[in-house]
Amino acid sequence: MTPTTMTFFQRFEADILSGKKTITLRDDAEKYYAPNSVVTVSTFEEGREFCRLKIVSVEPVLFDALTGYHAEQENMTLAELRDVIQAIYPGIQQLFLVSYQLVDA
Numbered sequence: 001m002t003p004t005t006m007t008f009f010q011r012f013e014a015d016i017l018s019g020k021k022t023i024t025l026r027d028d029a030e031k032y033y034a035p036n037s038v039v040t041v042s043t044f045e046e047g048r049e050f051c052r053l054k055i056v057s058v059e060p061v062l063f064d065a066l067t068g069y070h071a072e073q074e075n076m077t078l079a080e081l082r083d084v085i086q087a088i089y090p091g092i093q094q095l096f097l098v099s100y101q102l103v104d105a
């Protein structure tokens with residue numbers, strides 16, 4: 001079944017709402033988001049809903065293939081992005097790039 005919810009760490013909320021962060025990189029467990037579907041987004045820490053996002057695309061990408069362009073879409077430097085990914089998914093290679101558009105907040 002297509003997922004209808006997504007969580008983000010609270011610290012990314014402002015960047016998502018301002019449009020500075022337009023992608024997220026997830027592991028195998030979250031590769032099933034469907035393009036054109038709308039998901040309700042809440043904070044991981046408190047489960048507080050804060051927006052809805054339209055899924056634009058879901059594409060596989062390797063950790064070693066991450067570029068400055070991916071980082072730009074995350075509103076980070078490439079070094080910051082690599083650190084964040086390693087902290088969340090230690091040792092991971094296969095990621096899924098989920099791009100999205102803000103629907104409403």
Ligand SMILES: CC(=O)Nc1ccn([C@H]2C[C@H](O)[C@@H](CO)O2)c(=O)n1
Nearest residue numbers: 007008009012024025026044074084
């Ligand atoms: C909270 C949760 O279940 N999982 C994640 C996974 C990733 N993120 C953020 C961190 C980076 O900005 C990108 C790339 O993974 O997405 C997140 O907030 N929550």
